[in-house]
Amino acid sequence: MKRGNGFFIAGLALTGLLAALILLGFFWTPYDPNAMAAGPKFDGPSLAHWMGTDNFGRDIFSRVLKGAGTTASIALATLAIGAVCGCLAGALTGYFGGPVDELLMRLNDALTAFPSILLALVVISILEPGKKRNVILALGLVFIPSFARVSRTAFASLREVNYIKSARLMGASSPRILAVHMLPNTAPVLLPALTIGFNNAVLAEASMSFLGIGVTPPDASLGYMLSEAQGMLFAAPWYAAGTGLVIVWMVFGVGLIGEGLRRRDREVL
Amino acid sequence: MKYVCRRVLAGLATMLLVSFLTFAAFSLISGDTATAMLGTAATPERLAALRAELGLDRPLPVRYGEWLLGFFSGDLGVSTSYKQPVWELLAPKIRLTLWLSLVSFALITVVSIPLGLWSAGRRRFEGGRTALNQLGMAVPPFFTGILLSWVFGVGLKWFVPGQFPDARQDFAGAAVYLLFAAVALSIPRIAMTVRMLRSTVQEELGKDYVRTAISRGNDRGQVLRRHVLKNALPPVVTFLAQTMAEIVAGSIVVEQVFVIPGLGRMLVTSIGGRDYPVVQAIVVILALWVVLAGTAADLINQRLDPRLRLGGAA
DSSP states (O other): OOOOHHHHHHHHHHHHHHHHHHHHHHHSSSOOOOOOOOOOTTTOOOOOSSTTBBBTBHHHHHHHHHHHHHHHHHHHHHHHHHHHHHHHHHHHHHHHOHHHHHHHHHHHHHHHHHHHHHHHHHHHHHOOTTTTTHHHHHHHHHHHHHHHHHHHHEEEEEOOOOHHHHHHHHTHHHHHIIIIHHHHHHHHHHHHHHHHHHHHHHHHHHHHHTTTSSOOOTSHHHHHHHHHHHHTTTTTTHHHHHHHHHHHHHHHHHHHHHHHHHHHHHHHH | HHHHHHHHHHHHHHHHHHHHHHHHHHHHHHHHHHHOOOOOOOHHHHHHHHHHTTTTSSOOOHHHHHHHHHHHOOOOBBBTTSSSSSHHHHHHHHHHHHHHHHHHHHHHHHHHHHHHHHHOOOOOTTHHHHHHHHHHSSSSSHHHHHIIIIIIIISSSSSSSTOOOOOOTTTHHHHHHHEEEHHHHHHHHHHHHHHHHHHHHHHHHHHHHHHHHHHOOOHHHHHIIIIIIHHHHHHHHHHHHHHHHHHHHHHHHHHHHOOOSSSSHHHHHHHHOOOOHHHHHHHHHHHHHHHHHHOOOOOOOOHHHHHHHOOOHH
16 A cells, blocks of 8 residues: 555454454354354353354354355355446446447446345345345346446546557557556546445345345355344344344445545545 | 426336336246246146136236236235235335335434534544444444344333334334334435535535635635535435435335334245235335435426526536
8 A cells, every 4th residue: 555544454454354254264163153052052152152152052153154254255256246247348338338338328327226135136036035146146136237337437437548549549459458458547446346346245145134035044144144143132132243243344344445445546646 | 397397207207117127027937926826736727727817828018008007006916825915915014114214214314414514514533433434334224223122122121122013003102113113224324325415515615616605704604504505415315315215125124123014024025925916016116116216306406406407417
């Protein structure tokens, strides 16, 4: 980083720590996340069980580690579909323009006005709810329009810039111009958009799983665990607290990174 | 006036488009409805008979036209899992969801506009406030909902989590219950609106007319309220209309958390039960609500900003 940027560093620290924990969770958890009676039932947070245990005596910390892994990997996969397809569509329409551009952008306007969760629910009810693959597909599809819009604006604004014109005059091909000359210069717009997209994906996946239409057991996600935790609010409030705080942690950390990125670019300009 | 007509017509066209797309999407899978209803008892003859009974054997535009006519005459078909007319099933739920979203909307507007103005005029602790703002956006409504039920429901016993009081018997109880649901729904939205208003106002504050107004001896607060707010408002109104869309989406989740028998909960149950006539009706109703908010916002902006009335861009 060129200038010390508190938001960026704080966000990176928060996200890095969580990412390390999640990676650890893929290989090792303190207890088997699905093992019944890993400890006493409804045991409050202690040194042996950092986040306590649930109604089956399962270790909540181990479950949260696994759940965060599921949520984060779905969000990343969603982001990959949404960002790659969206940016490709946005880059092509933004660079070439024309009637296809007009048409796609009108369609885009209509789609982005639609609440994304509602759209994802429609898509998933058509695909068949409850499968991890379908959740990724539904959310990925839903996230395409917003990325297309952002990247279209970014690419269109570069179309008439002098260095692009000169590259064109030197005989560079369109794919080369798009990938080598334009893409790096859209980073100030696209990178913050990626952080926002990741957060939206995490929240959307968690909401859908919370509703019971997203990921279902055995691979529990944070959203599903929260809905489980709600049923035990009297007996084990720490379950809801631990799970929810991890979602907040994830979204907050990445949000701070995005804020830092936006500020850095404002200072450069 | 011409503008108003054009905007209303455009709104109607969007509604038609949205309803047709929804209808077509669900028709694509309606073959499955017959198969799903019959299950293992399905034979080609019985499938064909059921499709004829459900009217699935006719061309799509004809079915859409009939469905649209039915929509306005209150005949939305019959729910496949409840065996009840969809309209009868949904009518009491619509009112509840409408109230929930209106209360949330009022809450967001009333809290975020003063907060955004206040925040825009201040430079101290800017970093801390931005971090707080990010935190507000990071808390999902279903988590806030669970926290609120725990503190105010389980702890303070202001309401019983999971038991929505009947508004006719206990109006105050129902209002309190809805208010808590609305708070859970509003927090991330308030954070976003404040952020949006703050950056719009700050951009406006850097303009020449503000400097002129202040150098002529006007009070800073007054300039903010009388001049800046007027110019900063149109984008915020548009943003609030988009917020309506997000509120509708959020209500689906929040109704689940608070066990409010509204449209959102019905939607989730119906998706699980593959009750397509109900899902389709709810999606169209929610979409119409969103389009209506967007149209209203454009009309309000047109009153607020004379430049729009002359056909220019703001």
